Amino acid sequence: MGIMKSLRRNLSGFLKKLFNKENARIGIYGPPNAGKTTLANRILRDWTGDAMGSVSNIAHETRRARRREGVNIRANGNSLSLDIVDTPGLATKIDFHDFMGQGMTEAEAKRRAKEATEGVIEAVKWLDNLDGVILVMDATEDPYTQVNVTVIGNMEARDLPLLIVANKIDLPESSPSTIREAFPQHPMVSISALEGKNIDTLYEQISKRFG
Amino acid sequence: MDLLSEDKLSMMAPVEKIRFIIDEVKRGKILVLEKGLTPQEQADLIEMTMTNIDPEDFSGIEMESYPTKSDNSILGKLFKKGIRTRLTVIGPANKLKTLRKDRDLITALVSNK
Ligand SMILES: Nc1nc2c(ncn2[C@@H]2O[C@H](COP(=O)(O)OP(=O)(O)OP(=O)(O)O)[C@@H](O)[C@H]2O)c(=O)[nH]1
Numbered sequence A: 001m002g003i004m005k006s007l008r009r010n011l012s013g014f015l016k017k018l019f020n021k022e023n024a025r026i027g028i029y030g031p032p033n034a035g036k037t038t039l040a041n042r043i044l045r046d047w048t049g050d051a052m053g054s055v056s057n058i059a060h061e062t063r064r065a066r067r068r069e070g071v072n073i074r075a076n077g078n079s080l081s082l083d084i085v086d087t088p089g090l091a092t093k094i095d096f097h098d099f100m101g102q103g104m105t106e107a108e109a110k111r112r113a114k115e116a117t118e119g120v121i122e123a124v125k126w127l128d129n130l131d132g133v134i135l136v137m138d139a140t141e142d143p144y145t146q147v148n149v150t151v152i153g154n155m156e157a158r159d160l161p162l163l164i165v166a167n168k169i170d171l172p173e174s175s176p177s178t179i180r181e182a183f184p185q186h187p188m189v190s191i192s193a194l195e196g197k198n199i200d201t202l203y204e205q206i207s208k209r210f211g
Numbered sequence B: 001m002d003l004l005s006e007d008k009l010s011m012m013a014p015v016e017k018i019r020f021i022i023d024e025v026k027r028g029k030i031l032v033l034e035k036g037l038t039p040q041e042q043a044d045l046i047e048m049t050m051t052n053i054d055p056e057d058f059s060g061i062e063m064e065s066y067p068t069k070s071d072n073s074i075l076g077k078l079f080k081k082g083i084r085t086r087l088t089v090i091g092p093a094n095k096l097k098t099l100r101k102d103r104d105l106i107t108a109l110v111s112n113k
């Protein structure tokens, strides 16, 4: 049994290398507004020259997962080819009134809420199809949330690599150390996806964790 | 507020468990789960919650649990029971507000509206 299993794994690893078709698939996860798409855009701009999707200060801007294949990242003297999936922000509640408070009509707000619920379901389903996760947290917010706990727990249960990103460290009220204290068992990088601060350290960690 | 013992929940199949929790929360109940949910069950509960959101009367749930603690005992490692879930509070989003939470304390506020 064990031998067959490892044989099969070696074979599939060998075939993968031979045809170089399948890259490691990395999902960018986190609560709404954490800066997932801002980060995805930066990674894509740095390594491919194009962008992933639109960014907004209104939550649930991303309501469909987007995948970009074959992003070549070079760090630590290695080159790594990844498929990057930008996922809709995960939430346990979505209230259309919140969107109306941000200037949308009732119809618009209800539609965004409906699409947002579908986006959350899609993001949860993607968890079954990944080789690793970058979990983005807004370092100005409380990290002890169900969304963070659920993503981390699912990666641990699947024995898959996880990298925590403490984002928005350009803001004076950010506190990446709170995130570090909350989840000490996982590697973390503090960045500003908006300004690009510390982004090279992130690429080094990506190469180390997912390479 | 209902306190659910591990015994009661462990008798249910995972689908039943999630359905039960959603139904209770939609009726306005706040549940305290002695042992919490596995990461897979948490993900299933989030999915099921999204399916049940209705602009007129259900905006979702508030759910607070602790980060899982890895079981570092020799027995735990031997049996690969690395993931332990912990106490969890679940309620309707419009009733339950978490005030504060740190590694070992959940402070929840229950409003009566
Ligand atoms: N100050 C600061 N703002 C940021 C940073 N990264 C993202 N933002 C802002 O945060 C808001 C949300 O960014 P998005 O990239 O859309 O966030 P998201 O996680 O993709 O959000 P959803 O798609 O809604 O889940 C936008 O207003 C961004 O400009 C950062 O590093 N610093």
Ligand SMILES: [Mg+2]
Residues within 6 Å of the ligand: A036, A037, A038, A054, A055, A061, A062, A087, A088, A089
């Ligand atoms: Mg987004």
